[in-house]
Amino acid sequence: MTEKTSAIIYTETDEAPLLATYSFLPILEAFARTAGVDVETRDISLAGRILAQFPDRLTDDQRIGDALAELGELATTPEANIIKLPNISASVPQLKAAIKELQEQGYDIPDYVENPTTEEEKAAREAYDRVKGSAVNPVLREGNSDRRAADAVKEYARRNPHSMGAWSGDSKTNVATMTDDDFRHNEKSVVIEADDDLRIELVGADGETRVLRESVPVLAGEVVDGTVMRAAALDDFLRAQVQRAKDEGVLFSVHLKATMMKVSDPIIFGHVVRAYFPQVFEQYGDDLAAAGLSASDGLGSILSGLDALANGAEIKAAFEQAMADGPDLAMVDSDRGITNLHVPSDIIVDASMPAMIRTSGHMWNPAGDEQDALAVIPDSSYAGVYQTVIDDCRANGAYDPATMGSVPNVGLMAQKAEEYGSHDKTFEIPADGTVRVVNRAGDVLIEHQVSTGDIWRACQTKDIPIRDWVKLAVTRARATGDPAIFWLDSERAHDRNLITLVEKYLGDHDTEGLDISIASPVEATQRSIERIREGKNTISVTGNVLRDYNTDLFPILELGTSAKMLSVVPLINGGGLFETGAGGSAPKHVQQLVKENYLRWDSLGEFLALAESLQEYGETTGNSGAKVLASTLARANATFLNENKSPGRKLGTIDNRGSHFYLALYWAEELAQQTDDAELASKFTALAAELREKEQQINDELLAVQGSPADIGGYYRPDPEKASAVMRPSATFNAALDQL
Template identity: 80%
Template sequence: MSPIIYTHTDEAPLLATYSFLPIIRAYAAAAGVEVETRDISLAGRIIALFPERLREDQRLPNALAELGELAKTPDANIIKLPNVSASMPQLKAAIAELQSKGYDLPDYPDNPADESEAEIKARYDKVKGSAVNPVLREGNSDRRAPESVKNYARQHPHSMGAWNSDSKTNVATMDADDFRHNEKSVVVEADDELRIELAPSDGGEVVVLKASMPVLAGEVVDGTVMRAESLQRFLSEQITRAKEAGVLFSVHLKATMMKVSDPIIFGHVVRAFFPATFAQYGDALAAAGLSPNNGLGGILAGLDALPNGAAIKASFKQELADGPALAMVDSDRGITNLHVPSDVIVDASMPAMIRIGGHMWGPDGKEADTLAVIPDSSYAGVYQAVIDDCRAHGAYDPATMGSVPNVGLMAQAAEEYGSHDKTFEIGQAGTVRVVNRAGDVLLEHAVQPGDIWRACQTKDVPIRDWVKLAVTRARASGDPAIFWLDESRAHDRNLMAKVETYLSDPELVGDTTGLDITIASPIEATKVSVERIRQGKNTISVTGNVLRDYNTDLFPILEVGTSAKMLSVVPLINGGGLFETGAGGSAPKHVQQLVKENYLRWDSLGEFLALAESFAKYAEVTGNASAKVLSETLDRATGTFLNENKSPGRRLGTIDNRGSHFYLALFWAEELAGQTADPALAARFAPLAATLREQEATINAELLAVQGSAVDLGGYYRPDDALTSAVMRPSTTLNAAIEALAR
């Protein structure tokens, strides 16, 4: 059995690792369990791209590729913390930071001038967007709120904004010419190799967009296109609509996960909001490399270098004043919804808006009703259904509401996560075709310049495993399960046929008699689920990859206040385990607060939950009984942690992430010292439990004393180890106690 791999990632989860990992390693070592780390941070992945340019002491191995191979084996036991899914501004910022630290890395070439620059761009594109998850997720997702978390939410309900029946908040989405309406899908009958090509309308030479796309028998292959002309018209209409209705204008995309298509769509939104500015100055901005795809913030930051920068800035300011009020990311700093594509991510921003009564923050620093623009209609109706329900019945009550756990299809880069290398902004009119080895055209779309065409793949083995996992969860929980599939979508129709076949296969799923398993469109499934949660009932959502991403934020944020408190287990297809630890959507703000006032609000509950499952898996595979004791005692300690309300507070003078780690260590040590299943382990932890309890006041005083002043981490994407460790481990008393256990 390989050791437990604890991933080294980014932002607030990384900072928390500096505090929590020494505790994990000390406790694990006492039970004979080895814990190692692998660096899959954005900076680490960038460094691994260019070994030939770096000094030997700077080089890093390709840890992500290593873990990707490990995830395909029965030995895998990986704890995966949230990582940066880099937008272009984030990627460039990380490159610049590493360059400033002496790493001889090339700049990102937006428009490669030769083969060498094209090769550099191709390397960097491998770490852009959601590059980590598709590699590690060799299994499907089982994500739910543990009972201890739900009980805590019931006993200590989080705040929910009031909904008014006359709320003007709504979702705006396209009713034609988007990805959903143009989707085509086929099931490949045999192993093959496909090619994606563009046949120009003028009869010119066929352009190969992707030369090789291997597929397996039974695989579902899709192609679709968003029409640029229709998108532009739709966006202009929504800007007018928001202005006339007197509501905030906002756009909600996934410019990280959908790292090619959604930044392009984001750029269209920026252009649509400032039509006069781009009509007059668009060429000058393009010549200066200031792309709307990277957001308004990047453009404004670059204007001072332009001879007519002041005039362009004035034009932007005038159109901001003339248009509808923009939703804000940070009204105090003037950061709008259009500043950075990765600032407003749909799966985090929409639930947050719903939770506070259908409001976002306006330029005046006040909450207001909002028009939430989600151009592609594939899943926009889910959010509209929840908004309609809240408008009719008011906010949900965390003290009484049920739960919507999720079984998500994501293994082997299923569905849209696999679309990055198969998404293209079309340069000329023609027909995009997907052709097999024999030359047969499987899919085709007529396209115009600027259209966004994309394909995705879903292998049959993950679909079978997904159906099996859904039945397993329905059987174990006794809750009804709904496959969220829309028969009006070509892809979903093919999945529905497979689901119905596999549900009737007793060798795969066993006897399903008495289980409540149905199929419904996402909108209808949402309506059923929210009706049931108001009754305190649970409903398992069985979804594809993107809806998995959306639902595992939407419902947890409403149910328990944050998706970071969810248990996320990925039973890997070949027998190993991947244990994910919550969400990183608010991580940047937490880092900013730590740097400003030495206070980290990040909640590590997700790490606690994942670690307990990881120890249980380790015990199951190795027979290490002490590892099982670690799991069981950590689970009980986490319950105490919640009951004692030791999660990070919200203001200076209360415990933060570091204080929560201390209390988890204390409760865990006491559980270990008090258990009888492993007397040797109990004896090992008894002195630590006593020390931590006796020194509780001293440790708290040391942790609280550092709050209130600015700190230097030596970097954002690549913080300095010594500086960050000192910041995140300020209690000498706690450090000494943990180190004594490790000796």
């Protein structure tokens, strides 16, 4: 066994994944230590990211380093081995809640000011803007995505298919999307000829030039796009959809990405709220604005702030009357009256649309019953994907998880590729005029006529990630023998440039005998779902946003959740980032833990990622023991699935902590029985025997704590001692691990 030369970095994130870490990390550290594998942690939670912005305001014992920046640098080196758990992609309401909690915990950090006026407020706002939204992923993703169902997971899903709602041929569920003047239709795209520095400016109708972004460095071969969603067209579209939902007797729902698309989509969400309540905002809009109550923050934020207004009861009654008169709203929580319009981060398109399709095309209505819905997705770039799947289910019925094929994904996301890298280049236009993208020589590369309130954005896709993306697609097609489809739309300016580059770079690889093609997202969806029904697999090769959508859509239909997907990011400069699944249901899990000391979070994603990480560590460092840990963990994962030791659905069954115990038991038994490393086997013989012998005792200790409230000391920043005590309640299990 060689001396270790690097470490596995296990990230501390947020909500349920963070709580699960308090239970699972001690197991990982104990097992890894036996083979000389170094495991370190880095705090990239929302709370940690906030605190890292304000070191000068904190005491010595409160101050923490900027772990995200550190890992961003590490991700560009061959030594990188990072296990990245799901993190909060913070919307403004979440950011404000985290700030409030930290202030209550004694951290002297500033408020988030919507409209900063002083230099101090502006500096704080700039710092918080670096934290909110998808702040983590663009920094760490220095490689493209290889996301698929592990063999053990797929086999388990076939033997134990999850429930799927039946579809009716007369379902009235549909997607509504814009047919012009949205981001897709107004897009312009250029390929940069040489390294340059671009400027984004607004030339007003009055002739005044305002610089929106002074410097946008670009490299030769980079694809740069600009586009605009016109506010007037958006408002016309939304008003029509409210009326359509009313006329068709279906639920009105909007599906956006207000977390990752942290500038554009909250603005769009605000337009939706105003479109549903036009008379309320016409009559009381000035009062709400004066009180700092913004439609972009959602109906819930507005209603909670009305008590402070002299006419608050009157305004609340107007909102209630508008809901009674308008189409029924899809609900997030019918029992508590939380609608689809309450919080911008509650209905995230990549999770909400698959859930609707899985549930017979239904969402929940105010009475708590299922009902057909109109899914409003304003930008038409990818809305057709969901409509195609809905049409297929309406015609052919629900998919069968016991027989359906897979749609693994190769996603272009390296180095902030495409729309998720555009937050700092997205603007709500302050005045009529022309937005121009100008190079250093003064040449205008892209320009759009704009009006006040339009949403304009630019995004970048560097050439090296595109080359790597094509290479990864060929590699996966060769490894699996499955067809690979590049989901690119020749009617989109950006995609036209990508098509040219894909065709060029495919020539750099041996593609003989491979089925590699290019099709629009709608066409690619249709071909993929036809093959799904035949039990066949089709690799989707997509850009960044579609990567995010597809790696929820198809896994949720196939496996019941996207959290069970294996997500490997081979980093461009070597090393790997190993992602552990989706975290969309994490908030509800935390609420249940605090209420009744039961954590339903499934850590299978962590188990799968860890096996890949250990294998990478072994290959990079020459540590043969790490490879044994990896191979035995892979077998333990299969046993874990076959024995059905994932968290149950109700009190009295094993939860996240119990699932960790069983993973440790199966892993220890595999290590004790393996013959590749006798020294390592000997270290686990006693542990495997003890865990098996005391299985009932450990289970009893884990189950005994369920049913009572649990104090973890905070939602966004739990107290480590309290959280550890809650998540490690079995003294017998803890003592056994300590013996390693």
